[in-house]
Amino acid sequence: xxxxDQPTEMTATEGAIVQINxxxxxxxxxxxxxxxxxxxxxxxxxxxxxxxxxxxxxRFSSFLSRSKGYSYLxxxxxxxxxxxxxxxxxxxxxxxxxxxxxxxxxHILP
Amino acid sequence: xxxxxxxxxxxxxxxxxxxxLRCDPISGHTALYWYRQSLxxxxxxxxxxxxxxxxDKSGLPSDRFSAERTGGSVSTLTIQRTQQEDSAxxxxxxxxxxxxxxPQHFGxxxxxxxx
Numbered sequence: 463x464x465x466x467d468q469p470t471e472m473t474a475t476e477g478a479i480v481q482i483n484x485x486x487x488x489x490x491x492x493x494x495x496x497x498x499x500x501x502x503x504x505x506x507x508x509x510x511x512x513x514x515x516x517x518x519x520x521r522f523s524s525f526l527s528r529s530k531g532y533s534y535l536x537x538x539x540x541x542x543x544x545x546x547x548x549x550x551x552x553x554x555x556x557x558x559x560x561x562x563x564x565x566x567x568x569h570i571l572p
Numbered sequence: 573x574x575x576x577x578x579x580x581x582x583x584x585x586x587x588x589x590x591x592x593l594r595c596d597p598i599s600g601h602t603a604l605y606w607y608r609q610s611l612x613x614x615x616x617x618x619x620x621x622x623x624x625x626x627x628d629k630s631g632l633p634s635d636r637f638s639a640e641r642t643g644g645s646v647s648t649l650t651i652q653r654t655q656q657e658d659s660a661x662x663x664x665x666x667x668x669x670x671x672x673x674x675p676q677h678f679g680x681x682x683x684x685x686x687x
Contacts, residue, residue, distance in 0.1 A: 493673055504576075504663065505615070507675035549614065559628065560605070560676070564614035 464488050466563035468550050473569045474540055482535045482566045484550035492553040496524050496535045499547045499565065508535070508548075537568075545570045574598075576679035578664050584685045587656060593649045593682045595664030601677075603670025604647050606639060607663045609681070615663065621647060622670050651684075659686045 465487045474480040486494070493512040497505040511517055511526035511533060523536040535548055547565040554561060577596040585591055597604050606618040617631045621641045632638070636654075641647040651658055661683050665676035 495675065504678035504680050506678070510673060510675060512673060551615075559617060559620065559631070561617065562607075562615035 464554070464561050466550055466552060466561055468548075468563045468566045470564070471567045471569065473571060474537075475571050476540055476542060478540050479536065479538050480540060480568065482537075482548050482550075482568065484533045484535070484563060486531050486533070486550070486552045486561075486563075488552050488554045488561060490554040491528060494524075494526055494533050495551040495553070495560075496522075496533075497549040497551060497562075499549060501546070505549055540570050542570050542572065544568065576664055576666050576677050578662075578679035578682050580682055581680065582683045582685075584687065585654060586687050587654060589654055590650065590652045591654055591684065593651075593662050593664075593684070595647045595649070595666075595679060597645065597647070597664070597666030598677055599645075601666035601668055602644060603667045603674075604641060605665045605667075605676060606647070606649050607665065608633075608660045609663060610660045618649070620670070654684075654686045656686045659684055 468484045495510050496508040498508050499505040509524040511524050516525045521538045526533045547567045549565045550563040552561050579594045604621040607615040609615050619626050619639050623644045624641050636652045639649045661681040663681045665678045667674040667676045
């Protein structure tokens with residue numbers, strides 16, 4: 463079966479660091495994406511991982527372990543504007559099907 | 573246009589009516605995706621087009637749903653005999669070639685409400 467799990471909600475403090483985990487079980491693996499979605503808006507691309515390891519991009523980093531079916535998104539120096547849903551998505555054996563998790567709603571407190 | 577354009581942005585209709593949703597992808601993007609997002613839920617994959625072809629239609633929820641793409645550009649998603657459970661935001665996305673490594677660019681969606 464196809465399954466992507468991520469926490470439903472998380473809360474963190476402005477200026478702090480937060481790690482959002484994602485585990486997946488899919489038929490085949492072609493890469494893992496993280497998207498950010500503010501309420502009422504379209505998702506926007508954050509990162510893509512296909513090889514094991516950490517990809518750093520400014521305040522955001524994404525990690526992948528293919529053997530464990532595990533990824534995380536790390537957000538540093540949190541800002542109020544980071545309050546949003548973060549969607550983990552996996553591209554499977556076929557390019558024509560991208561499976562999205564239900565998203566993690568991140569609340570940032572001042 | 574600069575981004576993916578969807579119309580209408582909002583649609584309210586009565587149960588049993590047919591609706592047609594439109595997506596205009598980024599110019600030159602050959603891959604086009606339709607998703608559905610219910611309140612507080614993740615994205616549900618509906619269908620993917622590579623050019624004008626949709627190799628797999630199994631993601632469509634029922635035979636009331638159909639989609640087409642003409643000229644390798646604009647796509648329409650049609651829902652016949654709408655039901656209340658069809659109420660959701662319908663998102664369209666496009667990517668350059670539809671290959672696994674490419675990010676998808678999303679439109680702002682059509683918010684569909686069935687009364």
